[in-house]
Amino acid sequence: MPETITLTPAERWRLLLGEAAETGLARLDGEAAAMDRALSWLYGRDGGDPRDTLDRQGGNEPSALSVPDWINDIHTLFPQETIERLERDAIERYGIDEIVTNPEVLARATPNPALLEAVLRTKHLMNPEVLALARALVAQVVKDIMEKLAKQIERSFSGVKHRQRVVPTGAASQFAAGETLRRNLRHFDPASRRLILARPWFHHNTRRRLERWQIILLVDQSGSMVSSVIHSAVTASCLWGLPGVKTHLIAFDTEIVDLTDHADDPVETLMKVQLGGGTHIGKALAYAAEQIEVPTRAIIVLVTDFYEGMAEYQLVTLTAALVAQGTKVLGLAALNDRAEADFDRRLAEKLADAGAHIAAMTPGQLANWLAEKLG
Template sequence: MKPLPELDTAERWRLLLGEAGAANLGAGAGAGPAMDRALAWLYGRDDAAQNPANPSDTLDRHGGSEASQLSVPEWINRIHELFPKETIERLERDAIERYGIDEVVTNLEVLERATPNPALLQAVMRTKHLMNPQVLAMARKLVEKVVRELIEKLAKQVQRAFSGTRKPQQLSLRGAANQFAARQTLTRNLRHYDVRSSRLVIQRPLFHVNTRRVLEPWQVFLLVDQSGSMLGSVIHSAVTAACLWGLPGVKTHLIAFDTDVVDLSETIADPVEVLMGVQLGGGTFIGKAVGYAAERIVAPRRAIVVIVSDFYEGMSEHVLLAHVRALVAQGSTVLGLAALDERADPVFDRELAGKLVEAGAHVGAMTPGQLAAWLAEKLK
C-alpha cells in the first residue's frame, strides 16, 4: 500500500489551527495544503454556521491553490488519497452524521440524479459499505453505466490488438466467393491471355483456405493489488479482464490481493459484480499472490503474469523475487504495472521495481489499451 504523506510538526499544527495559524506557520507545503483544504471543506461548515453573513469566507481557508468548491465524490476520493484509514472513517462518519452530507451514500434521490462518471464510480466503491440496500441497488446501476462506457471504449482496442496472426495462406481450386484469390488467380492464368481479343481466360480459379485468425492457447493472470491507493487500477483491471475474457485461445484469470488472495476468475465476465465485491484497504502481500498464480500455470511458456501494484510489499520481498525468478526461468512472462488507469500516473516503490527487473520481469506504467496491445504482441 502506498505510504501516506508525511507531515512535520509545523504542518501538523497548521492543520490543527487552520486559518488561525497561517500568520505564523505559513500556508504549508507538500500534501499539507491539500489536507487542509479537505478538512476545511467539511469542518469549515461549523465556522459557516457561526458566520451566516458570509459563509463562503469560512469555507475557503486558502490552504492550497486548487478550487475550494469540491463535489462530494471529489472530496471522498481526495480524503482517501491523503489520510490513513482511521481518519477516513472518522471523516466519512462526521460528514454523514454530523453535517448530513449524504448525497452519495444515503440519499437515493440525489444519487438518481447523479451523472455517471469515473469519479462517482470511485466514490461509490469507497463508500458502498455505508449504503443501505436501496441506495446500494441504485449505486450498482450507476456502476453498470460507467463500466459499460469503459468497456465500450476498451473493447475496440482489445479486439484490434488481438486480431491474431494469419497462418500461411494456402490455395485451393475450390472455395466460396469471399475466398477468391484474385492476385494469385491472375498470376497463374497469365499464359491463357488472348492477345487478339485482349481477354484473360481464367481456366483455374484459386481460393484462399486456412485464413482464419488463430491464437495458440495462453493463460493471462491479472494480479491486482486492492489496497486503497490502487482503486483506479482495480477498476480498469476488472474492465480489461472482462474484455480479454472469451478471446479465442486466451484463458484470463483475475486475482485480487491484499494480505489475502481472492480468485475472481469465476465472475470475470461481470466486472460490475467484481467491483461491487472488492474490499479495498489492508496490507499488501504481492509475493503471496504471485505464488498463487504460479501454482495454476499449465504451460509455463504460454503464461503471462501481470502484477498490478504500487510495489510497496508488506511481506518479505525475497519471497516475491524468488517467485519471479522461478517464473522467468521456466519461460513465463512477468509484467509489473505501476498503474493501470487512464492517466497512467506511476507512483510506486522504484527500488523494488528495479529488483523485479533484475529478476527478469518487465516493469512499466500502461493504460488498459496499452496493456492490451502489449499482451497481444507477446501472444503473437
C-alpha cells in the first residue's frame, strides 16, 4: 500500500474538529482536503454522537460524493483500521448500506468501473442475496471491458500482410491483382489483345508463430491497486486462449493466491480477490520464479505500486537474477485504462537498474508490448 499520508498537528486537529475550525487552524488542501471531504460526507449528517470519539462537526455544503465514490476514496486515503471504522459507522450508525445490504438499490445501479471497484472493496460485507447481484454487476462491467480489450489483443497478435512478398498459391481474399498482371505481361497476345494469366499470385499472409511462452501476471491486491487488479484479471482471460502461450495469474499481498485455474474466468477471479493487507513483493516474485519452465521463454509482468512492506534486498536481488537467466521482467506501476500511477519511484528505479522494464500501461499497450517480445 502507499505510504501513510503525513499530517501536521494543525491538520490533525482540523480534521478532528471539522469545518467549524477552518478559521482558527490551517486550511486543508490536497490529500488532507480529500480526507476531510470523506469524513464530512459521513459525519456531517448530524450534530455528532456522544459515543463518537471523534465528536466531529460537519459543514453545511451538500456533498457531491456518491456511495461508490466515498468507498473508493476512503480506501485510497486512510489506513486499514480507519477504513474498517468508517465502513462500520456508515452501515451501523447512518444506515448507508445501499451497496452492501440493499438488493433493490444494487439491482437498479448502472454498471460502471467505479461501482465495480466499490463492490470489490465491500463484497466481504455482503449477504448471499446481495452478493449474487454483485456478481452479476461484476460480470456486466467485465464483459464491457473484455469486448474492447479482446479486439486490441487480437490485433496485436494476429500478424500482418506483407504485400512485398507474393506466392503462387493462396485464398481468393489474398489475390494480388497488380502483381499478377505485372508478372504475366509477357503472356500478352497483341493480335487478340488478350492477357493470358499463366499463373496467379497471392499476398503471403503471415502470422507470428508463437513458440511456447509463459506469461506470468503477478498482481498486487492491496487496496490502492484495485483498478489494476480488475484489468489484470481481464487481460489474463484474453491471453488465456492464445496459441503457444501459457498464462499464469497470481495475486499477492503478504500472502500468495494462485488464481491460474480461474484465469479464463475473470468474474470468478475478481470474486476471489481479497483487497487490502500488507505487501511482500519479493515473496511473490520468488513464487513466480518457481513457476518458470524455460527461463528464456518466460515473461513476468509484475503489477504493483512498488511500496514494499518487507526488506527490499530480496526483491532487487531476485529481479537481477531473473534478468540474468534470460527471463523478461516487466514492472507495471499501473495496468488500467488511464495508465496513471502513484508508486514508489525510488524502488522502481532500483528494479530498473537491476534490468527490469518499468512502465505504466493500458491493457492494450501491454498487449502490444507482449506481442513484440513474443513475435
